[in-house]
Amino acid sequence: MLGFIFRRVLQSIPLLIGVSIIGFALMHLAPGGPLAVYTLNPTITNQDIERIRIVLGLDQPIHIQYIKWATGMFTGNWGYTFFGGRPVLWVILERMPATFLLMGSALSLAMMIGCSVGVLGAVRRYSVFDMLATSGAMVALSFPTFWFGLMAIYAFAIKLGWLPSGGMYELGEEDNIIDLLRHLVLPVMVLSLVIMAVWSRYARSAFLEVMHQDYMRTAKAKGLRAPARLWRHAFPNALKPLIALLGIELPALFSGALVTETIFGWPGMGRLFVDALNMKEYPSLMGMIMFTALFVIVGNLVADVLIAIIDPRVRL
Amino acid sequence: MSTDAVLRVRNLSVGFRIPGGSMQAVDAISFDLRHGETLGLVGESGSGKTLTSLALLRLLESPPAEFSADHVTFEGRDLQSLPEAEMADLRGARLSMIFQEPMTSLNPLMSIGRQIDEPLVRHLGLNHRAARHRTLELLARVGIPRPEAAAQSYPHQLSGGMRQRVMIAIALACRPAVLIADEPTTALDVTIQAQILELLRELQDELGTAILLITHDLAVIAEAAHRVAVMYAGRIVETGPVAQLFRAPLHPYTEGLLRSIPRIARIREAELPEIPGVVPAPGTLPPGCAFAARCAFAAPKCIAERPTLAPTGTDREVACWNPRNG
Numbered sequence: 001m002l003g004f005i006f007r008r009v010l011q012s013i014p015l016l017i018g019v020s021i022i023g024f025a026l027m028h029l030a031p032g033g034p035l036a037v038y039t040l041n042p043t044i045t046n047q048d049i050e051r052i053r054i055v056l057g058l059d060q061p062i063h064i065q066y067i068k069w070a071t072g073m074f075t076g077n078w079g080y081t082f083f084g085g086r087p088v089l090w091v092i093l094e095r096m097p098a099t100f101l102l103m104g105s106a107l108s109l110a111m112m113i114g115c116s117v118g119v120l121g122a123v124r125r126y127s128v129f130d131m132l133a134t135s136g137a138m139v140a141l142s143f144p145t146f147w148f149g150l151m152a153i154y155a156f157a158i159k160l161g162w163l164p165s166g167g168m169y170e171l172g173e174e175d176n177i178i179d180l181l182r183h184l185v186l187p188v189m190v191l192s193l194v195i196m197a198v199w200s201r202y203a204r205s206a207f208l209e210v211m212h213q214d215y216m217r218t219a220k221a222k223g224l225r226a227p228a229r230l231w232r233h234a235f236p237n238a239l240k241p242l243i244a245l246l247g248i249e250l251p252a253l254f255s256g257a258l259v260t261e262t263i264f265g266w267p268g269m270g271r272l273f274v275d276a277l278n279m280k281e282y283p284s285l286m287g288m289i290m291f292t293a294l295f296v297i298v299g300n301l302v303a304d305v306l307i308a309i310i311d312p313r314v315r316l
Numbered sequence: 317m318s319t320d321a322v323l324r325v326r327n328l329s330v331g332f333r334i335p336g337g338s339m340q341a342v343d344a345i346s347f348d349l350r351h352g353e354t355l356g357l358v359g360e361s362g363s364g365k366t367l368t369s370l371a372l373l374r375l376l377e378s379p380p381a382e383f384s385a386d387h388v389t390f391e392g393r394d395l396q397s398l399p400e401a402e403m404a405d406l407r408g409a410r411l412s413m414i415f416q417e418p419m420t421s422l423n424p425l426m427s428i429g430r431q432i433d434e435p436l437v438r439h440l441g442l443n444h445r446a447a448r449h450r451t452l453e454l455l456a457r458v459g460i461p462r463p464e465a466a467a468q469s470y471p472h473q474l475s476g477g478m479r480q481r482v483m484i485a486i487a488l489a490c491r492p493a494v495l496i497a498d499e500p501t502t503a504l505d506v507t508i509q510a511q512i513l514e515l516l517r518e519l520q521d522e523l524g525t526a527i528l529l530i531t532h533d534l535a536v537i538a539e540a541a542h543r544v545a546v547m548y549a550g551r552i553v554e555t556g557p558v559a560q561l562f563r564a565p566l567h568p569y570t571e572g573l574l575r576s577i578p579r580i581a582r583i584r585e586a587e588l589p590e591i592p593g594v595v596p597a598p599g600t601l602p603p604g605c606a607f608a609a610r611c612a613f614a615a616p617k618c619i620a621e622r623p624t625l626a627p628t629g630t631d632r633e634v635a636c637w638n639p640r641n642g
Contacts (some may be wrong), residue, residue: 311425
């Protein structure tokens with residue numbers, strides 16, 4: 001098992017290097033370039049720009065630029081923001097708790113409800129409940145998140161006035177848990193709706209597939225009752241594809257939800273990315289891309305290890 | 317028919333609801349399984365053998381499957397009308413089953429030991445320590461070397477023959493009165509096949525379990541069964557003790573089956589005799605004998621009127637208007 005984890009970690013290293021090269025190249029190919037913010041400013045002369053280019057090392061060949069940047073990344077020097085001149089790593093880490101709170105709540109809520117709905121739908125296939133769950137998931141998946149978000153604000157914040165329309169807390173209420181929870185309800189609701197729909201579909205098909213396996217018939221022929229068959233035999237087998245799905249969703253936990261965070265003015269990493277994009281904050285953008293890539297890789301690593309714990313055949 | 321039957325099946329039918337009607341796959345079959353005997357249920361693919369066995373344990377999903385019978389009596393109780401909870405108490409305890417595919421019939425994520433513990437805990441009320449103790453005994457009994465190590469292992473680490481032994485250990489863990497073995501050796505190679513059949517015979521002698529052995533392989537029947545019931549197109553066409561039935565088959569279909577077994581000694585005939593034609597598809601059975609169209613001895617009566625299974629001679633039954641060797 002330890003050997004498996006070790007090998008799997010080693011495999012992620014070239015992957016990470018590959019992702020960083022692609023990320024760097026994409027940013028390099030993007031129109032404008034890091035100096036765009038300065039060229040548009042009439043008070044900065046051409047000589048100034050030339051000087052900045054040399055200071056930032058942009059006059060050097062691209063592979064040297066990449067190596068310098070990658071070394072910086074590796075040693076924790078992620079550069080400084082154009083506006084404010086603060087360390088990028090700090091700016092990103094600062095936003096992490098907010099995103100973590102929002103995504104963590106939404107993801108756990110969605111997983112619990114989505115999986116239960118999916119399992120029930122699989123057990124009672126073609127029942128009224130299953131039909132409703134299936135069409136409900138289709139509706140949730142078909143409408144864009146921003147529309148749901150706006151509708152939720154319109155209904156619950158503007159018309160009913162029950163909940164705040166955005167932000168993370170009222171001014172002066174930074175330590176008030178109740179206030180935080182009130183702000184959390186709408187974005188979590190909107191965000192979890194889509195994730196829930198996805199999870200219910202996955203859970204349903206995973207259970208349906210497992211329930212028709214020969215070993216489920218064996219379990220029934222042993223005289224096991226339905227709950228034992230479902231939880232002891234079907235559940236671990238159906239869990240495998242769901243864990244793989246979690247590995248894909250986990251990075252979203254860290255990179256944040258762009259649309260939801262923007263609509264609800266949630267001060268998370270998703271909004272940081274949108275803001276950085278608007279202001280052509282190259283250092284922040286590069287940092288965000290690498291941060292997300294890192295967690296995609298870590299997420300899949302965690303998923304693989306979890307699957308190996310469940311399934312002895314994977315541990316080879 | 318004898319009165320000491322442990323499982324008594326009368327007019328069991330299994331059908332499927334399909335768009336625009338229903339399809340009869342097993343057509344009113346009747347048989348008795350006696351204490352301690354092995355009854356071979358033989359027939360070609362699609363003759364309804366497996367459906368019969370699954371229907372007996374009520375393992376078919378219904379719908380789409382539908383089954384009915386005059387009665388299916390097991391130890392004095394009618395399995396048809398038993399509530400599902402009581403049926404679950406019987407399964408794996410008094411009435412067990414092993415399946416054709418040992419490769420996929422065990423849960424891949426659960427250790428062998430836990431899979432054998434399960435019926436012991438469920439039916440005998442053993443605690444986990446006692447169950448594991450019994451599991452190790454069972455593993456040793458079904459001929460698995462180093463039971464402790466085997467109990468810790470997972471299905472993918474065992475060969476097909478070993479897995480079928482594990483299935484047998486699970487099925488016989490609670491000393492059932494009846495074991496239904498659905499093609500237990502089909503997925504195994506011939507030497508392993510003989511070992512498994514031998515193991516079943518030994519365990520039968522020890523436990524007194526009656527076995528319903530379902531197979532398409534007459535060699536398996538000859539080796540392992542006491543009596544045979546031959547199925548054709550969802551019906552039983554002939555029953556009898558193995559030796560007599562093999563020596564002097566009464567039904568032309570049985571005769572054809574026996575003749576089509578390849579024999580090493582038969583050198584003069586270049587070609588293996590076969591039964592002409594194909595089995596009629598379920599739902600397209602003629603009004604008369606289902607075999608009439610392929611039978612060399614068919615008379616007008618065979619096409620018009622369906623023969624029922626009727627006793628002939630000692631302990632034999634046949635459903636034929638013109639039995640052979642009669």
